[in-house]
Ligand code: NAD
């Protein structure tokens with residue numbers, strides 16, 4: 001039998017790797033092989049991580065200037081580039097996503113996240129007002145920005161490095177110290193990032209990582225810890241509820257990016273080549289495991305059949321397989337457990353009357369990877385918004401396609417959800433594009449594109465999709481506390497008009 005190549009992944013606390021109380025296995029979703037033995041943190045270790053972060057804030061990091069922190073962030077970005085291949089390998093081993101996707105999306109975004117928040121922090125100002133009251137009193141008001149403090153960063157498995165760095169970069173830019181809890185499914189890249197942080201000169205205790213699960217494990221232990229000053233979380237809406245309850249007990253701020261049931265609206269006047277290509281991306285990218293992925297496609301009646309036919313054909317063209325093969329477009333789901341959930345929704349869709357027009361089951365794969373969490377890219381028609389599968393987030397490569405008549409109908413259907421994360425509108429008529437995009441009750445509305453990101457722009461969700469916005473100055477605001485200083489100046493003498 002071949003020797004195991006599984007790595008040991010430890011917690012990172014106060015600048016060093018630390019054993020957990022026990023280990024759990026992380027398996028590769030492509031073939032089920034053991035990737036890592038992960039050291040689970042217990043209450044004592046989570047406490048040590050929070051304590052290390054607090055201590056770091058009392059040291060030089062807590063007194064650092066913006067310019068010093070910006071320099072650190074730039075070094076982290078450079079070091080991620082230097083260690084690009086290692087991060088890429090960790091991300092692909094944990095998620096099974098195609099190398100070419102992880103290269104372009106996940107690891108490249110980690111670099112961009114640190115550079116963007118370095119730029120933004122160095123350019124950020126604060127409010128300042130010269131107060132001039134009617135009674136002649138004058139004052140200078142200016143706002144001071146301080147770090148929030150110790151921030152808990154709890155992240156999911158779908159875009160692990162992208163989402164971790166999306167939160168850690170602005171948190172460090174603002175002078176905080178963080179305790180990161182990666183998903184139990186994707187412990188690799190956050191652990192490797194700890195080495196990168198140390199190489200880039202991030203002081204011990206500023207970046208900590210604790211491994212484990214959610215309830216009864218590191219996730220719950222971190223989110224309920226009294227020593228946190230704030231929590232930033234990306235993940236399922238139900239998990240957000242639990243974290244919010246814990247935050248309420250301590251009256252501390254939360255920033256939540258949660259689930260979605262995102263709509264795409266395709267008008268008959270759309271460039272259908274572009275729309276079908278865009279839909280294929282938005283439904284199937286990362287095997288449908290992006291919170292922004294489309295699971296409801298509304299198509300104007302005159303082009304409904306054509307879009308169904310063309311999108312189904314595009315789904316059939318996707319190449320599932322070895323992540324290292326440049327021809328692979330689509331990886332497995334994150335785990336066979338998650339596949340069970342997605343398959344149960346596909347069974348339900350059929351019971352609810354869906355006509356499956358593409359995929360619908362588990363594909364036959366080569367024997368060496370048949371044990372992986374593979375699933376066919378799937379589309380159905382025949383269900384309206386009343387169906388459970390048109391209302392609940394599936395988080396897989398699946399979508400229902402539904403016809404609509406006019407703009408008002410499209411807006412009504414797209415907004416008929418308790419989620420409100422993202423939407424895309426496909427039309428050649430830009431006036432209509434603006435009009436419809438503005439009527440959609442979502443945090444992010446795209447026209448003739450999908451997942452095109454400017455990191456300075458606000459990002460987040462409405463309703464069950466989240467609380468707050470991150471991105472640009474919104475991130476800097478969440479990760480800061482502001483104190484307004486009001487200094488009385490000499491009164492204005494209002495007697496006697498100018499000579
Ligand atoms: P999840 O909520 O199950 O887990 C996310 C993280 O929370 C993990 O680290 C997990 O261990 C931890 N966790 C779980 N229960 C916890 C608890 N009770 N207390 C504290 N921590 C706990 O989500 P997931 O399955 O990892 O990711 C998929 C979900 O994430 C989908 O719903 C998806 O839409 C959502 N998501 C949203 C966005 C966004 O930007 N809105 C981005 C990515 C993913």
Ligand code: 6OD
Pocket residue numbers: 158159163166257289290291292453459
């Ligand atoms: O692009 C981003 O900044 C972001 N937070 C994306 C989230 C994707 C969810 O899966």
